[in-house]
Amino acid sequence: MSDQDSDILSIDLETARAFERVEYMMARLRQPDTGCNWDLQQNFSTIAAYTLEEAYEVVDAIEKNDMAELKDELGDLLLQVVFHSQMAKEIDAFSFQDVANNLVEKMVRRHPHVFPSGTLASKIDPDNRADEAEIKKRWDEIKREEKLAKMAAGTVPTETDTTLGDIPRGMAPLKRAEKLQKNAAKVGFDWPHYRFVLEKMAEEMEEISEAVAEEKTTDEVAEEIGDLMFCCVNLLRHLKRDPEIVMKQSNDKFEKRYRAMEELLRQQGTPIESTDLETMEAAWQSIKS
Numbered sequence: 001m002s003d004q005d006s007d008i009l010s011i012d013l014e015t016a017r018a019f020e021r022v023e024y025m026m027a028r029l030r031q032p033d034t035g036c037n038w039d040l041q042q043n044f045s046t047i048a049a050y051t052l053e054e055a056y057e058v059v060d061a062i063e064k065n066d067m068a069e070l071k072d073e074l075g076d077l078l079l080q081v082v083f084h085s086q087m088a089k090e091i092d093a094f095s096f097q098d099v100a101n102n103l104v105e106k107m108v109r110r111h112p113h114v115f116p117s118g119t120l121a122s123k124i125d126p127d128n129r130a131d132e133a134e135i136k137k138r139w140d141e142i143k144r145e146e147k148l149a150k151m152a153a154g155t156v157p158t159e160t161d162t163t164l165g166d167i168p169r170g171m172a173p174l175k176r177a178e179k180l181q182k183n184a185a186k187v188g189f190d191w192p193h194y195r196f197v198l199e200k201m202a203e204e205m206e207e208i209s210e211a212v213a214e215e216k217t218t219d220e221v222a223e224e225i226g227d228l229m230f231c232c233v234n235l236l237r238h239l240k241r242d243p244e245i246v247m248k249q250s251n252d253k254f255e256k257r258y259r260a261m262e263e264l265l266r267q268q269g270t271p272i273e274s275t276d277l278e279t280m281e282a283a284w285q286s287i288k289s
Helices: 003-029 037-041 044-063 067-090 096-109 132-153 173-186 194-213 218-238 243-267 277-288
Strands: none
Touching: 003 067, 003 096, 044 067, 044 243, 067 096, 096 132, 173 218, 173 243, 194 218, 218 243, 243 277
């Protein structure tokens, strides 16, 4: 065994002990007689919202480039994985170990350019590395093969056999719109240039204006607005920008300007709660400039 292999084994053992402690902790929290009453009352559905929230907090820490906070938030996200795994273990569905092993098997299978023999012990030729385009193409092919195998085994319904893929309905709507568009684009169902998306956005704006002018129902107007939002995601995709991140940045910009406007009005002796819209707009423009 080389020194490098020895170092890797040492790291693996340390990591294994850390994961054992996490799994033991979660089992204790869910112990019926001596565990935490709050943890014991939870189920997959009640924890799902926390899982999503923790994922967003990880992204927020990354955006702030705060490594201390990122470490903390990644721990919170890991807790969600362990929590779901413990609840699944209690009904004999799967365990945390099953989740980890399944992850390793899947990643080895989807990285034949790194693990050519299909095991962690695989070695590659450093001078014969696959390029990024080839890696992405093979990744998609392997995912497709996995889905076909699951359908053949009856573990997923056959109606999921679509080029759109099996995109979770619970995914954040902007991200799901992007995923749907990307999958459709893989088979050529896409605008050839983003200028066509701009033309479509102008068309959708006209339809919104017409719906309002014709005094259509709020549901009908909302549907037209949804079409425009879908186009906005499409434009960002063509510009290679993540719609979730762009929306987060817009939210942050609004919050920063709004707080500055509040402070400016406070300094002028006019609390925002008792300020008219015209004065607020003037303060807003002052902050922008």
